[in-house]
Amino acid sequence: MKHLFSFLLAVLLAGAAQAQGVLTFDKELHDFGSVPEGTMATHEFRFKNTGNQPIIIANVQASCGCTTPDWTKTPVLPGKTGIVKAVYSSAGRPGVFNKTVTVTSNATTPSSVLTIKGNVLNKEQMKSSLTPQQIAQSPRLTLDRAVHNFGKMEAGQSLTAKFTVKNTGKQDLVLGAITSQCYCVGYKNVPGPIKPGQSSVVELVYSQRKLGEQAEPVVITSNDITGDAKLTLKANVVQDLNGSSMVKESGASVPFK
Template identity: 45%
Template sequence: MKHLFATIISVCIASWCFAQGDFKFEATEHDFGQILEGELAKHTFKFENIGNAPIVISAVRASCGCTTPDWPKEPVMPGETANIQVVFNSKHRPGNFYKSITITSNAKSPSMVLKIRGFVIREETDKVDPEKSPELNLVDKEYNFGKVEVGERVTHKFTYENTGKGDLKIKSLYSDCRCVAYRNSKLILKPGEKAELEVIYNPKKVNDRPEKVYVITNIPKKSSDYLLLKGQVVKSIVPKSVVQENMVGFN
């Protein structure tokens, strides 16, 4: 009987020790697309506690003072759902924006990151009549570079066309890695025209995940479309021994 009692106590203690809340978000990233300068862009990240203990969020911090988060101050019980609301103030912040929001809690993953992005339209001339709006059609949307060295510059030309009723202008590209530039064969694309967008990829760190590159245009109130860059980013394709061998006697 004593042995059985000790076993039960041990199991209870073990269960208590390993009880943890666990986040399950519907999505951890949100793209606002294009918004007008001065607009307060709001988004709600919804989550469920799929763990076996309450989640207590101790802090939610944004990477910029222009972004204000709001989160539940009471424990979120197992099986319950809750929201984290994020408000981005676009005043005096024209152009691309990319912000991260870090959640600190007692959950299984004690630190989690949410992300928001978009493009703030600055000038009156950027506003387009919805009745005469251009439309972006990316004829090809992805490309695989194969193996690429960190710091190497590789390029690929993507074809796109304007299937709308107004002039199309590509304003910018952006990606999480901030390692992409571009050259455009035409600054303004008339309805029905095609052009080439040359993307210059210069990765800064080892990575084997696809890189999303968001295409920002003058299309009113449309979420950004994106290109997908695939490949494996490595430190060096050529082994160090081969490099050293080729350098023997080189002065």
């Protein structure tokens, strides 16, 4: 009887071990090849659950802050598919890259490593590798204006500036990262690829803590190989916007009662 019980227990444990999801990726390495500096190199790794239990991805961890992961958050049933997306920010990172994302799940193999690699080329390198015809067919980024003045703002306050971006080129325009010396400018929204001849509104968030008159140069990178878009955000930053409004701008003293 004891041997029979041990045998049945072993069968049950074996069956439980076999009742599990299996994470099967179509590939575990993606080579972007040459990537124009300033673009967000994006790839979706597709997988299928080839097991017999649902798969839940608990987390996806990138090997560096330059890579942003995303993934299917809902349970993936047996026979169904999902994705793990890796986005590499190439702005300010010319040269060869090789990055990984680690997928943690309840599958039979609880940890899977996916790899993206490529070679980021700056604008001059890209132009030298293309024919005049290819350059003529490339996208072109045009801004509706080069300067936005917020006027008076409080230190640390976040204000939004809207710019209209038009693609005057022949291929889809893809916006990349924003760079500024103060690290106080970012996207509020990033539009998808802009078709040739089409326009889209880009919202930039400005949050400056340095007091006084400010003029912040900002660069918007893209896949426009002719160059990046440059603009300037201006503001008069004060410590306390409400307090400063109680005195005259001329600097004359105002007695308080």
